[in-house]
Amino acid sequence: MESPQKPATQLKAVENNKIVSTKFDFVKFTFYFTYVLLITTGTITLVEALATKNPTIRHIMNLETCISIIAGYFYSQFVNKVTTANGGVIDYKDINETRYNDWFITTPLMLLALMIALSYNNKQSIHIGTYVSAVLLNFGMLYTGYLGDKGTISKTTGCVAGFAFFAALFALIYFTFVKGSSNTFNFLLLSIYVVIWGLYGFVYLLDEENKNIMYNILDVTAKCFVGLGFWAYFTKILVA
Numbered sequence: 001m002e003s004p005q006k007p008a009t010q011l012k013a014v015e016n017n018k019i020v021s022t023k024f025d026f027v028k029f030t031f032y033f034t035y036v037l038l039i040t041t042g043t044i045t046l047v048e049a050l051a052t053k054n055p056t057i058r059h060i061m062n063l064e065t066c067i068s069i070i071a072g073y074f075y076s077q078f079v080n081k082v083t084t085a086n087g088g089v090i091d092y093k094d095i096n097e098t099r100y101n102d103w104f105i106t107t108p109l110m111l112l113a114l115m116i117a118l119s120y121n122n123k124q125s126i127h128i129g130t131y132v133s134a135v136l137l138n139f140g141m142l143y144t145g146y147l148g149d150k151g152t153i154s155k156t157t158g159c160v161a162g163f164a165f166f167a168a169l170f171a172l173i174y175f176t177f178v179k180g181s182s183n184t185f186n187f188l189l190l191s192i193y194v195v196i197w198g199l200y201g202f203v204y205l206l207d208e209e210n211k212n213i214m215y216n217i218l219d220v221t222a223k224c225f226v227g228l229g230f231w232a233y234f235t236k237i238l239v240a
Contacts, residue, residue: 027090027209030216031082034224035075041224042068048231056120057234063113064227067106071223074102092208093149099215100146106223107142108135111173114193117230118177118186130176134169141165145204155205163201170194185233192229196222 042065049061078095111134115126141162148158170190178186196218203214231237 027213028082030213031075031079034216034220035072035079037220037224038068038072038075041227042072045227045231048235052234054234056116060113060116060120060230060234063109063116064230067109067113067223068227070106070109071102071219074098075219090209090212092212096208096211096215097146097149100142100149103142104139107138110222110226111135111138113230114189115173115177117189118173121183121186122177122181124177130172134172137165137169137172141169145201148204159201159204162204163198166197166201170197192226196226 045061045064045068049058049065052058052061077098081095082090112126112131115131115134119126144153144158144161144165146158147153148155148162153161170193174190178190181187200215200218203211203218206214
């Protein structure tokens with residue numbers, strides 16, 4: 001005797017539940033993957049910071065270690081929220097807003113590591129006024145984005161204002177450390193930063209769930225892959 005066929009609406013509901021479950025698993029994976037890679041990166045850069053005899057390289061490795069530790073702490077909180085999500089319901093908006101705490105701490109360190117690397121190759125010094133200006137422009141970029149996420153200003157206004165600060169920030173770095181330099185690595189390094197950081201601005205306009213996925217991927221790239229890239233370059237595993 002044939003079993004009765006399930007109604008089309010029931011089959012549709014089962015199919016939708018499978019899709020939702022698969023996407024939820026993928027979201028969890030991106031959080032776990034980022035968290036683990038941050039720990040891995042921090043371990044590698046810490047070991048190199050302790051081993052290297054070059055003080056400039058040690059400074060960069062120390063900064064990258066701090067970046068990984070700070071970001072790793074916030075991702076441990078995110079992983080906990082995702083793991084304990086009630087019925088698979090994650091407060092993506094709360095996580096995205098919490099990210100700004102991470103970014104306000106780590107991005108000045110990331111900018112300092114960038115400037116040290118650029119100035120090291122050019123055999124020049126970093127003036128405190130240049131760094132302070134960069135940090136203020138960076139804070140302006142983050143704060144306008146935060147206001148847009150909180151609804152204080154529109155997302156469009158937050159995005160446009162954020163990109164204005166972004167352009168000023170990287171123009172400052174370009175004219176200070178890259179323009180006129182014949183060092184290929186400096187141009188390549190700044191280009192990588194511009195592309196990765198610029199993508200954050202476009203992801204900013206996505207819905208909260210997809211924004212979380214993309215932010216996790218970008219954080220892996222900006223913090224882990226860049227940190228590992230510094231390690232590989234300065235230990236001469238890779239050369240430009």
